[in-house]
Amino acid sequence: MRADAVRGHLDGLLLAVLEPGPLHGYAIIAAVQHRSRGALELRTGTIYPALNRLERLGLLSSSWQSTGERRRRCYELTDAGRHTLASERTAWSEFTTAIGSVLNPAAPPGFAT
Amino acid sequence: MRADAVRGHLDGLLLAVLEPGPLHGYAIIAAVQHRSRGALELRTGTIYPALNRLERLGLLSSSWQSTGERRRRCYELTDAGRHTLASERTAWSEFTTAIGSVLNPAAPPGFAT
């Protein structure tokens, strides 16, 4: 699937995969891909600017870690981030309901399928 | 809701509201708004270019009608449009499944809520 389709929902995805625990950028890409059964393939040019923005907004906090000689930047949710994630889930639900009801109008009451 | 969120799904919405029968531009806006329970408010700057594009693609056909002195341009689905609508519905389903499974991961099998 064109990952371009995440437009407008990227923040929610990033916050969601960080909910179980801290991850670094590369692992975030892998987590999104895994949790979407391979459907969503984010690129570095997509997530790094987004992660920086979310940190500036106070929704994430980051810290450099060194595994041996390698450096990794790990991101984790802040309390504000957890709160925003809840909002994003609500917004997603309302969004899919709105589009879905136009795309697939509900059958009239009593309509037997 | 920010109608900007329809980005990438506008074509499907337009094709869907035209499925029951022909409509003119203004009525299309009203139909989308009604079927989404007022959630989606498209603007003329959004739909007219889109309708022209869909007609160029052969998914819609249009005809001018005159109600008394008033002129209206009515759009209706072509066979290709009906076919594309089916594709859009499939794509929407896959899209929501992908995003949804990242945003709200399924509980592990046997997980009691």
Add this chain to the structure above:
DNA sequence: CTGAATGTGTTGGCTGCCAATACATACACT
């Protein structure tokens, strides 16, 4: 020492929706 995997990061560009704007007809009200 070459290639692939892992890892972070920036920049220019394109797609696609929207606000603003323009114009026209019909009708109600004063």
Add this chain to the structure above:
DNA sequence: AGTGTATGTATTGGCAGCCAACACATTCAG
């Protein structure tokens, strides 16, 4: 006659947001 509101079609410039392409560093296998 004039003013306001609803109906109706249409265009244009701008901008948000994602991405391809690129740059660079470390580790390990062959």
